[in-house]
Amino acid sequence: MKTMRAAQLTKPGRPLELIEVPIPRPGRGEILLKVKAAGICSSDLHYQDGRSQVTKLPITLGHEIAGEVVECGEEVKGLKAGDRVCLFYLVTCGECMACCTGNDNYCSEAEMLGKNIDGGFAEYLVIPARNAFPFPESIPYSQAALLTDAVATPFHALTRAGVKTGDSVLIIGIGGLGLHAVQIAKIMGAGQVIAMDLDRDKLDLAQKVGATATVNPRQDNALEKIRTLTGGGADVAAELIGLPETVRQAIDCTAVGGRTVIVGICPEEVGISPYHDLLLKEMTLLGSADQSRIDFPVIIELAAQNRLDMSYSVARELPLEEVNRGLEMLREKEENIVRLVVSFP
Ligand SMILES: [Zn+2]
Ligand SMILES: [Zn+2]
Numbered sequence: 001m002k003t004m005r006a007a008q009l010t011k012p013g014r015p016l017e018l019i020e021v022p023i024p025r026p027g028r029g030e031i032l033l034k035v036k037a038a039g040i041c042s043s044d045l046h047y048q049d050g051r052s053q054v055t056k057l058p059i060t061l062g063h064e065i066a067g068e069v070v071e072c073g074e075e076v077k078g079l080k081a082g083d084r085v086c087l088f089y090l091v092t093c094g095e096c097m098a099c100c101t102g103n104d105n106y107c108s109e110a111e112m113l114g115k116n117i118d119g120g121f122a123e124y125l126v127i128p129a130r131n132a133f134p135f136p137e138s139i140p141y142s143q144a145a146l147l148t149d150a151v152a153t154p155f156h157a158l159t160r161a162g163v164k165t166g167d168s169v170l171i172i173g174i175g176g177l178g179l180h181a182v183q184i185a186k187i188m189g190a191g192q193v194i195a196m197d198l199d200r201d202k203l204d205l206a207q208k209v210g211a212t213a214t215v216n217p218r219q220d221n222a223l224e225k226i227r228t229l230t231g232g233g234a235d236v237a238a239e240l241i242g243l244p245e246t247v248r249q250a251i252d253c254t255a256v257g258g259r260t261v262i263v264g265i266c267p268e269e270v271g272i273s274p275y276h277d278l279l280l281k282e283m284t285l286l287g288s289a290d291q292s293r294i295d296f297p298v299i300i301e302l303a304a305q306n307r308l309d310m311s312y313s314v315a316r317e318l319p320l321e322e323v324n325r326g327l328e329m330l331r332e333k334e335e336n337i338v339r340l341v342v343s344f345p
Contacts, residue, residue: 006122007323007342008058012050015324016061016121024118024126026073031129033085036141037317038120039064040326040340041149041176043265047115048327052265055116062120062342063089063113066144069132076129085132086144086300087120088152088293089113094130102294105156112290120145121323121342133296139303142317142341143310146176149291150339151299151308153263154181154238157288158188159295161236161261165189168230170253171211173240173264174202176313176339179209181238183308186210190236194229196222196249205338209309217249226253233258242266251277251285259284317343 002023007016026032044061046052054061066086069079079085092099092107099107113119113127135144154177163169169185171178174197185193195206196215203214213229215222227233233255239247242264251272254260260283277283302308315338318326326340 004123005320006060006118007062007320008060009048009054010058012048016048016327017058018321019058021122023124026071026126028074029076029128029130030073030126031069031076031079031132032071033065033067033087033125033127033132034070034344035065035067035120035123035125036344037066037145038062038342039145039150039176040323040330040342042330044114045327045331046265051267059114060118060120060122060125061114062122063115064145064149065089065113065120065125066135066141066148067120070124072129079129079132079134083134084137084141084144085134086148086296087113087127088131088133088291088296089119089148090290091117091128091131094128102292104293105290121320123320123344130293133300135300136304139300142314142343143303145341146180146310146313146339147299147303150176150313151180151184151303152291152295153177153288154240155184155299156291156295157181157238157261157263158184158236160286160288161238161259163188163190163236166191167235168192168194168255170194170196170226170234170237170250171206171240172196172238172246172250174199174206175240177240177263178202179205179313179338180308181240182206182211183209185236187302187307192230194226194234205312208312222249223252230255232256235259236261238263240264244268244270251283254281254283256281257283259286261286261288263288313338314341315339317341320344
Protein backbone atom coordinates (compact mmCIF):
# COMPACT_ATOMS: atom_id res chain seq x y z
CA MET A 1 0.00 0.00 0.00
CA LYS A 2 1.33 3.42 -0.94
CA THR A 3 1.65 5.92 1.88
CA MET A 4 1.90 9.68 2.29
CA ARG A 5 2.74 12.19 5.00
CA ALA A 6 -0.07 13.93 6.85
CA ALA A 7 0.05 16.46 9.71
CA GLN A 8 -2.57 15.28 12.17
CA LEU A 9 -4.07 16.60 15.37
CA THR A 10 -4.02 13.65 17.77
CA LYS A 11 -5.09 15.51 20.91
CA PRO A 12 -6.24 19.10 21.48
CA GLY A 13 -3.54 21.31 22.97
CA ARG A 14 -0.75 19.36 21.28
CA PRO A 15 1.36 20.15 18.20
CA LEU A 16 0.32 18.36 15.02
CA GLU A 17 2.10 15.05 14.40
CA LEU A 18 3.62 14.17 11.07
CA ILE A 19 2.33 10.67 10.41
CA GLU A 20 2.72 8.23 7.53
CA VAL A 21 -0.77 7.15 6.40
CA PRO A 22 -2.17 5.25 3.39
CA ILE A 23 -2.95 7.31 0.27
CA PRO A 24 -6.77 7.19 0.00
CA ARG A 25 -8.46 5.80 -3.13
CA PRO A 26 -11.14 7.75 -5.00
CA GLY A 27 -14.57 6.11 -5.06
CA ARG A 28 -17.51 6.80 -7.39
CA GLY A 29 -17.82 10.52 -8.10
CA GLU A 30 -14.60 11.32 -6.26
CA ILE A 31 -11.17 12.56 -7.24
CA LEU A 32 -7.72 11.97 -5.80
CA LEU A 33 -6.01 15.32 -5.38
CA LYS A 34 -2.30 15.95 -5.03
CA VAL A 35 -2.31 18.84 -2.59
CA LYS A 36 -0.12 21.73 -3.78
CA ALA A 37 -1.03 24.40 -1.24
CA ALA A 38 -3.00 24.57 2.00
CA GLY A 39 -3.50 27.81 3.90
CA ILE A 40 -3.06 27.98 7.68
CA CYS A 41 -6.18 29.63 9.07
CA SER A 42 -6.96 30.95 12.56
CA SER A 43 -9.67 28.28 12.70
CA ASP A 44 -6.86 25.70 12.73
CA LEU A 45 -5.63 27.30 15.95
CA HIS A 46 -9.16 27.03 17.37
CA TYR A 47 -9.27 23.30 16.49
CA GLN A 48 -5.83 22.78 17.98
CA ASP A 49 -6.82 24.59 21.19
CA GLY A 50 -10.22 22.88 21.44
CA ARG A 51 -11.98 26.30 21.31
CA SER A 52 -13.77 24.95 18.25
CA GLN A 53 -14.21 21.19 18.18
CA VAL A 54 -13.09 18.64 15.62
CA THR A 55 -15.32 15.57 15.44
CA LYS A 56 -12.70 12.87 15.02
CA LEU A 57 -9.21 12.24 16.30
CA PRO A 58 -6.69 11.89 14.90
CA ILE A 59 -7.57 14.26 12.08
CA THR A 60 -5.56 15.86 9.30
CA LEU A 61 -6.20 19.61 9.59
CA GLY A 62 -6.24 22.10 6.68
CA HIS A 63 -9.30 23.39 4.85
CA GLU A 64 -7.95 26.02 2.41
CA ILE A 65 -6.79 23.76 -0.36
CA ALA A 66 -5.63 23.84 -3.97
CA GLY A 67 -4.00 21.05 -5.88
CA GLU A 68 -3.76 18.93 -8.99
CA VAL A 69 -6.19 16.20 -9.92
CA VAL A 70 -4.24 12.93 -10.22
CA GLU A 71 -7.04 10.40 -10.60
CA CYS A 72 -10.78 10.45 -11.18
CA GLY A 73 -13.12 7.78 -9.80
CA GLU A 74 -16.00 6.34 -11.82
CA GLU A 75 -18.66 8.71 -13.10
CA VAL A 76 -16.61 11.87 -12.61
CA LYS A 77 -17.55 14.38 -15.27
CA GLY A 78 -15.83 17.59 -16.28
CA LEU A 79 -12.49 16.94 -14.57
CA LYS A 80 -9.38 15.08 -15.65
CA ALA A 81 -5.91 14.27 -14.34
CA GLY A 82 -3.70 17.36 -14.47
CA ASP A 83 -6.48 19.89 -13.78
CA ARG A 84 -5.66 22.64 -11.29
CA VAL A 85 -8.50 22.90 -8.80
CA CYS A 86 -9.33 24.55 -5.51
CA LEU A 87 -11.79 23.02 -3.06
CA PHE A 88 -15.10 24.06 -1.53
CA TYR A 89 -14.35 22.76 1.97
CA LEU A 90 -17.82 21.47 2.90
CA VAL A 91 -18.63 17.98 1.70
CA THR A 92 -22.41 18.07 1.46
CA CYS A 93 -25.13 15.64 0.34
CA GLY A 94 -25.64 17.59 -2.89
CA GLU A 95 -29.32 16.63 -3.02
CA CYS A 96 -31.22 18.32 -0.20
CA MET A 97 -33.15 21.56 -0.73
CA ALA A 98 -30.33 23.59 0.85
CA CYS A 99 -27.76 22.07 -1.50
CA CYS A 100 -30.02 22.60 -4.51
CA THR A 101 -30.71 26.26 -3.75
CA GLY A 102 -27.14 27.48 -3.29
CA ASN A 103 -27.30 27.24 0.49
CA ASP A 104 -25.09 24.19 0.74
CA ASN A 105 -23.56 25.58 3.92
CA TYR A 106 -26.95 24.80 5.54
CA CYS A 107 -26.83 21.13 4.49
CA SER A 108 -27.47 19.05 7.60
CA GLU A 109 -25.04 16.43 6.34
CA ALA A 110 -22.19 18.88 5.66
CA GLU A 111 -18.79 17.76 6.81
CA MET A 112 -15.85 20.11 6.77
CA LEU A 113 -12.40 19.27 5.47
CA GLY A 114 -9.88 19.48 8.28
CA LYS A 115 -12.57 19.53 10.97
CA ASN A 116 -14.88 16.56 10.42
CA ILE A 117 -12.94 14.75 7.70
CA ASP A 118 -9.22 14.66 6.83
CA GLY A 119 -8.01 17.87 5.23
CA GLY A 120 -5.16 19.35 3.28
CA PHE A 121 -2.11 19.23 5.53
CA ALA A 122 -1.25 16.03 3.68
CA GLU A 123 0.25 15.11 0.34
CA TYR A 124 -3.03 13.73 -1.06
CA LEU A 125 -6.72 13.72 -0.29
CA VAL A 126 -9.92 12.29 -1.75
CA ILE A 127 -12.94 14.53 -2.25
CA PRO A 128 -16.19 14.48 -4.26
CA ALA A 129 -15.54 15.92 -7.71
CA ARG A 130 -18.27 18.54 -7.23
CA ASN A 131 -16.18 20.16 -4.47
CA ALA A 132 -13.38 20.87 -6.96
CA PHE A 133 -13.36 24.07 -9.02
CA PRO A 134 -10.83 24.45 -11.86
CA PHE A 135 -8.81 27.64 -12.08
CA PRO A 136 -6.43 28.95 -14.76
CA GLU A 137 -2.64 28.71 -14.67
CA SER A 138 -2.35 32.46 -14.13
CA ILE A 139 -3.39 31.92 -10.50
CA PRO A 140 -0.59 30.34 -8.41
CA TYR A 141 -1.59 27.39 -6.23
CA SER A 142 -0.80 29.30 -3.03
CA GLN A 143 -3.24 32.07 -3.99
CA ALA A 144 -5.86 29.64 -5.28
CA ALA A 145 -5.83 27.92 -1.87
CA LEU A 146 -6.71 31.24 -0.22
CA LEU A 147 -9.64 31.77 -2.58
CA THR A 148 -11.45 28.91 -0.85
CA ASP A 149 -11.72 30.59 2.54
CA ALA A 150 -9.76 33.82 3.01
CA VAL A 151 -11.54 35.20 -0.08
CA ALA A 152 -14.73 33.12 -0.24
CA THR A 153 -15.73 33.74 3.39
CA PRO A 154 -15.67 37.57 3.24
CA PHE A 155 -17.24 37.41 -0.24
CA HIS A 156 -20.12 35.39 1.18
CA ALA A 157 -20.46 37.71 4.18
CA LEU A 158 -20.49 40.94 2.16
CA THR A 159 -22.93 39.37 -0.29
CA ARG A 160 -25.19 38.53 2.66
CA ALA A 161 -24.84 42.09 3.94
CA GLY A 162 -25.96 43.33 0.53
CA VAL A 163 -23.24 45.91 -0.11
CA LYS A 164 -24.61 48.43 -2.62
CA THR A 165 -22.97 51.04 -4.83
CA GLY A 166 -21.80 53.93 -2.69
CA ASP A 167 -22.16 52.18 0.66
CA SER A 168 -19.66 52.90 3.40
CA VAL A 169 -18.21 49.61 4.58
CA LEU A 170 -16.23 49.05 7.76
CA ILE A 171 -13.97 45.99 7.92
CA ILE A 172 -12.93 45.10 11.47
CA GLY A 173 -9.83 42.89 11.51
CA ILE A 174 -7.29 43.03 8.68
CA GLY A 175 -5.94 39.50 8.69
CA GLY A 176 -6.27 36.81 6.07
CA LEU A 177 -9.96 37.52 5.54
CA GLY A 178 -9.91 41.28 6.09
CA LEU A 179 -7.36 42.15 3.43
CA HIS A 180 -9.62 40.47 0.87
CA ALA A 181 -12.80 41.88 2.41
CA VAL A 182 -11.49 45.40 1.71
CA GLN A 183 -11.05 44.55 -1.96
CA ILE A 184 -14.36 42.72 -2.30
CA ALA A 185 -16.23 45.67 -0.79
CA LYS A 186 -14.62 47.91 -3.43
CA ILE A 187 -15.50 45.50 -6.24
CA MET A 188 -19.09 45.45 -4.97
CA GLY A 189 -19.18 49.22 -5.37
CA ALA A 190 -18.58 50.55 -1.87
CA GLY A 191 -17.83 54.26 -1.68
CA GLN A 192 -15.78 54.31 1.48
CA VAL A 193 -14.00 51.22 2.74
CA ILE A 194 -12.66 51.75 6.24
CA ALA A 195 -10.18 49.25 7.66
CA MET A 196 -9.90 48.82 11.43
CA ASP A 197 -7.04 47.00 13.16
CA LEU A 198 -4.58 47.48 16.01
CA ASP A 199 -1.58 46.76 13.78
CA ARG A 200 -0.23 49.65 11.73
CA ASP A 201 1.43 47.42 9.15
CA LYS A 202 -1.86 45.69 8.45
CA LEU A 203 -3.60 49.03 8.06
CA ASP A 204 -0.88 50.08 5.58
CA LEU A 205 -1.54 46.91 3.61
CA ALA A 206 -5.28 47.61 3.66
CA GLN A 207 -4.58 51.01 2.14
CA LYS A 208 -2.39 49.46 -0.54
CA VAL A 209 -5.30 47.29 -1.66
CA GLY A 210 -7.84 50.09 -1.66
CA ALA A 211 -9.05 51.04 1.83
CA THR A 212 -10.09 54.70 1.72
CA ALA A 213 -9.42 55.25 5.43
CA THR A 214 -7.98 53.37 8.39
CA VAL A 215 -8.82 53.34 12.07
CA ASN A 216 -6.50 52.14 14.81
CA PRO A 217 -8.42 51.95 18.12
CA ARG A 218 -5.05 52.22 19.95
CA GLN A 219 -4.66 55.75 18.62
CA ASP A 220 -8.09 56.87 17.51
CA ASN A 221 -11.46 57.13 19.14
CA ALA A 222 -12.78 54.54 16.71
CA LEU A 223 -16.48 55.28 17.04
CA GLU A 224 -16.02 59.03 16.73
CA LYS A 225 -13.70 58.72 13.73
CA ILE A 226 -16.05 56.35 11.88
CA ARG A 227 -19.08 58.53 12.59
CA THR A 228 -17.19 61.57 11.29
CA LEU A 229 -15.97 59.78 8.17
CA THR A 230 -19.36 58.34 7.29
CA GLY A 231 -21.69 61.01 8.60
CA GLY A 232 -23.17 58.86 11.34
CA GLY A 233 -22.04 55.26 10.92
CA ALA A 234 -21.08 52.65 8.34
CA ASP A 235 -23.82 51.23 6.12
CA VAL A 236 -22.18 47.84 6.55
CA ALA A 237 -19.86 46.75 9.35
CA ALA A 238 -18.16 43.36 9.01
CA GLU A 239 -16.66 41.79 12.14
CA LEU A 240 -13.91 39.33 11.25
CA ILE A 241 -12.13 38.85 14.59
CA GLY A 242 -14.54 37.13 16.97
CA LEU A 243 -14.00 39.01 20.22
CA PRO A 244 -16.92 40.36 22.29
CA GLU A 245 -15.38 43.88 22.18
CA THR A 246 -15.09 43.92 18.40
CA VAL A 247 -18.59 42.48 17.91
CA ARG A 248 -19.88 45.29 20.14
CA GLN A 249 -17.78 47.79 18.17
CA ALA A 250 -19.26 46.57 14.89
CA ILE A 251 -22.79 47.09 16.18
CA ASP A 252 -21.97 50.55 17.57
CA CYS A 253 -20.30 51.67 14.34
CA THR A 254 -23.24 50.63 12.14
CA ALA A 255 -25.42 53.43 10.75
CA VAL A 256 -29.14 53.80 11.24
CA GLY A 257 -30.69 51.38 8.77
CA GLY A 258 -27.33 49.64 8.35
CA ARG A 259 -26.20 46.02 8.50
CA THR A 260 -23.74 44.36 10.86
CA VAL A 261 -22.40 41.03 9.70
CA ILE A 262 -20.61 38.70 12.10
CA VAL A 263 -17.95 36.42 10.63
CA GLY A 264 -15.44 36.00 13.49
CA ILE A 265 -15.88 33.02 15.81
CA CYS A 266 -17.10 34.46 19.13
CA PRO A 267 -18.64 31.81 21.42
CA GLU A 268 -18.99 34.33 24.28
CA GLU A 269 -22.21 36.27 24.86
CA VAL A 270 -22.34 39.91 23.87
CA GLY A 271 -24.88 42.26 25.44
CA ILE A 272 -27.35 43.78 23.00
CA SER A 273 -30.18 46.17 23.73
CA PRO A 274 -32.95 45.17 21.32
CA TYR A 275 -34.45 48.64 21.74
CA HIS A 276 -31.35 50.84 21.40
CA ASP A 277 -29.26 48.69 19.11
CA LEU A 278 -31.85 47.17 16.80
CA LEU A 279 -35.27 48.80 16.96
CA LEU A 280 -34.31 52.47 17.19
CA LYS A 281 -31.65 52.06 14.48
CA GLU A 282 -33.69 49.65 12.35
CA MET A 283 -30.40 47.82 12.22
CA THR A 284 -29.96 44.37 10.68
CA LEU A 285 -27.71 41.95 12.50
CA LEU A 286 -26.53 39.07 10.32
CA GLY A 287 -24.38 36.01 10.78
CA SER A 288 -22.34 34.57 7.96
CA ALA A 289 -21.00 31.04 8.10
CA ASP A 290 -18.53 29.64 5.63
CA GLN A 291 -19.54 30.04 2.00
CA SER A 292 -21.43 28.29 -0.74
CA ARG A 293 -20.43 26.45 -3.89
CA ILE A 294 -22.11 29.18 -5.92
CA ASP A 295 -19.55 31.70 -4.62
CA PHE A 296 -16.67 29.85 -6.29
CA PRO A 297 -17.11 30.63 -9.99
CA VAL A 298 -17.38 34.33 -9.07
CA ILE A 299 -14.28 34.57 -6.92
CA ILE A 300 -12.20 32.48 -9.32
CA GLU A 301 -13.22 34.85 -12.12
CA LEU A 302 -12.29 37.89 -10.02
CA ALA A 303 -8.85 36.39 -9.37
CA ALA A 304 -8.39 35.32 -13.00
CA GLN A 305 -9.24 38.85 -14.20
CA ASN A 306 -6.80 40.39 -11.69
CA ARG A 307 -9.62 42.24 -10.00
CA LEU A 308 -8.27 40.88 -6.71
CA ASP A 309 -4.74 41.89 -5.81
CA MET A 310 -3.38 38.86 -4.00
CA SER A 311 0.25 39.92 -4.17
CA TYR A 312 0.24 40.69 -0.43
CA SER A 313 -1.89 37.72 0.57
CA VAL A 314 0.70 34.97 0.96
CA ALA A 315 3.15 36.10 3.64
CA ARG A 316 5.23 32.95 3.47
CA GLU A 317 5.17 29.39 2.15
CA LEU A 318 6.32 26.60 4.44
CA PRO A 319 6.95 22.89 3.84
CA LEU A 320 4.66 20.39 5.60
CA GLU A 321 7.38 19.62 8.20
CA GLU A 322 7.11 23.22 9.39
CA VAL A 323 3.33 23.34 9.82
CA ASN A 324 3.65 23.60 13.62
CA ARG A 325 6.02 26.53 13.25
CA GLY A 326 3.44 28.15 10.98
CA LEU A 327 0.68 27.62 13.54
CA GLU A 328 2.90 29.15 16.24
CA MET A 329 3.77 32.12 14.02
CA LEU A 330 0.08 32.73 13.48
CA ARG A 331 -0.65 32.34 17.19
CA GLU A 332 2.10 34.77 18.17
CA LYS A 333 1.14 37.05 15.27
CA GLU A 334 4.78 37.06 14.24
CA GLU A 335 5.73 39.20 11.28
CA ASN A 336 3.06 40.88 9.29
CA ILE A 337 1.10 37.77 8.60
CA VAL A 338 -1.79 37.77 6.20
CA ARG A 339 -1.69 34.09 5.33
CA LEU A 340 0.91 31.39 5.76
CA VAL A 341 0.59 28.57 3.28
CA VAL A 342 1.87 25.00 3.49
CA SER A 343 3.31 24.28 0.04
CA PHE A 344 4.11 20.95 -1.56
CA PRO A 345 6.61 20.38 -4.38
ZN1 LIG B 1 -10.54 29.03 7.67
ZN1 LIG C 1 -27.46 18.75 1.36
